[in-house]
Amino acid sequence: MDSLIRHPDAARIAQGTHARIDLAAISANTATMVSNAGGTPVMAVVKSNAYGHGLVPSARAALAGGASRFGVAVIEEALTLRRAGITEPILAWLPIHQADYDAAIMADVELGVEAPWRLAAIAEAAERTGRRARIHLEIDTGMSRGGSTGDDWAMLVESARDTLAGGHITVTGIFSHFACSDTPGDPSIALQLKAFAEAVAYAEASGVQPELRHVSNTAAVLTLPEARYDLVRSGLALYGLNEVEALGDAGLRPAMTLRSRVNVVKRISAGTGVMYGLTYRAPTDTTVAVIPIGYADGLLRNSSKAGVELLVGGRRHPIVGVVGMEQTVLDVGQDLPSPNDEVVVFGPGDDGELTVSEFAHLLGTVPAEIVARIPASLPRIYEP
Ligand SMILES: *Cc1c(COP(=O)(O)O)cnc(C)c1O
Numbered sequence: 001m002d003s004l005i006r007h008p009d010a011a012r013i014a015q016g017t018h019a020r021i022d023l024a025a026i027s028a029n030t031a032t033m034v035s036n037a038g039g040t041p042v043m044a045v046v047k048s049n050a051y052g053h054g055l056v057p058s059a060r061a062a063l064a065g066g067a068s069r070f071g072v073a074v075i076e077e078a079l080t081l082r083r084a085g086i087t088e089p090i091l092a093w094l095p096i097h098q099a100d101y102d103a104a105i106m107a108d109v110e111l112g113v114e115a116p117w118r119l120a121a122i123a124e125a126a127e128r129t130g131r132r133a134r135i136h137l138e139i140d141t142g143m144s145r146g147g148s149t150g151d152d153w154a155m156l157v158e159s160a161r162d163t164l165a166g167g168h169i170t171v172t173g174i175f176s177h178f179a180c181s182d183t184p185g186d187p188s189i190a191l192q193l194k195a196f197a198e199a200v201a202y203a204e205a206s207g208v209q210p211e212l213r214h215v216s217n218t219a220a221v222l223t224l225p226e227a228r229y230d231l232v233r234s235g236l237a238l239y240g241l242n243e244v245e246a247l248g249d250a251g252l253r254p255a256m257t258l259r260s261r262v263n264v265v266k267r268i269s270a271g272t273g274v275m276y277g278l279t280y281r282a283p284t285d286t287t288v289a290v291i292p293i294g295y296a297d298g299l300l301r302n303s304s305k306a307g308v309e310l311l312v313g314g315r316r317h318p319i320v321g322v323v324g325m326e327q328t329v330l331d332v333g334q335d336l337p338s339p340n341d342e343v344v345v346f347g348p349g350d351d352g353e354l355t356v357s358e359f360a361h362l363l364g365t366v367p368a369e370i371v372a373r374i375p376a377s378l379p380r381i382y383e384p
Pocket of ligand 1: 093
């Protein structure tokens with residue numbers, strides 16, 4: 001079928017619901033961000049299974065596109081990258097499992113730190129392993145998520161400075177994260193930038209001088225050159241997604257196509273109900289196609305209410321009734337698809353299918369949620 005697909009099980013996988021990942025698009029998108037960053041190194045953010053695209057293949061594709069570091073949330077993902085032979089620096093900014101610190105330090109995984117107690121636990125692990133831990137101090141500049149708030153920053157910096165003396169840690173970075181960088185001009189952006197500059201200045205004046213100051217995510221790279229500092233972190237863009245509306249697709253190409261196949265086709269007569277609760281009744285005699293994809297595959301249950309349409313035989317058809325756990329029904333009207341015909345749930349939009357961004361918009365969410373919810377257990381086919 002598709003000679004580009006290299007996967008021992010590709011033919012079998014292609015018969016059912018699966019995601020195709022366009023690795024060339026991830027490389028090209030990364031290169032686009034490298035160029036947008038204007039010489040500042042780019043950390044490829046591959047948390048949550050690379051936003052659902054598959055951790056290791058996506059990371060390799062980002063590397064080919066010019067990324068020079070990786071960012072993940074949890075340590076386990078960093079260790080998976082190491083086991084796959086990736087040697088570039090990796091930051092795990094959500095090191096929740098203290099039991100993993102020793103392994104992280106042994107594998108040269110850099111760790112985010114937002115509080116003195118965590119710093120102490122990491123320094124102890126470093127001492128145990130006989131290796132130096134590389135840490136990034138996180139300042140909460142206004143989002144109230146990770147990081148130390150302004151009041152506690154002084155304490156964190158002081159404990160970092162004191163710990164430095166013990167020789168078990170290096171403060172590699174200071175970082176923060178924007179709440180609203182996808183809305184250029186939002187007043188919070190300037191406030192966060194100012195708070196970040198002050199936090200960095202405070203640390204440096206206290207004798208904690210990081211090699212890398214970093215605050216920008218994808219939207220900031222695209223709109224805020226003054227926020228680049230020493231490193232930018234990009235996730236969304238690598239997968240071809242952009243949430244800054246005014247920029248359109250920002251020259252990026254969506255990397256995931258979610259596909260399935262028609263399983264059953266049948267005629268139903270006017271008035272017949274469809275799926276749990278019989279919330280849909282066919283207004284006229286019609287044809288329905290049953291697709292083997294459901295909310296366990298990441299297709300949200302209320303997709304029909306949101307007006308989501310899937311592509312079958314080059315035409316979009318509405319989901320009718322609620323989405324089931326494993327199955328979904330389309331009203332294909334006067335069309336007559338055959339079992340095994342290809343279904344495109346979303347993709348880059350080339351053939352008329354919804355893009356992830358359109359899909360997310362209909363469901364009242366962000367594209368990242370749509371792709372990140374595709375379970376790791378759903379087969380993926382990686383196209384080089
Ligand atoms: C998710 C995340 C990013 C990437 O953000 P994008 O908008 O996807 O580029 C960067 N930094 C941190 C701390 C994050 O949690």
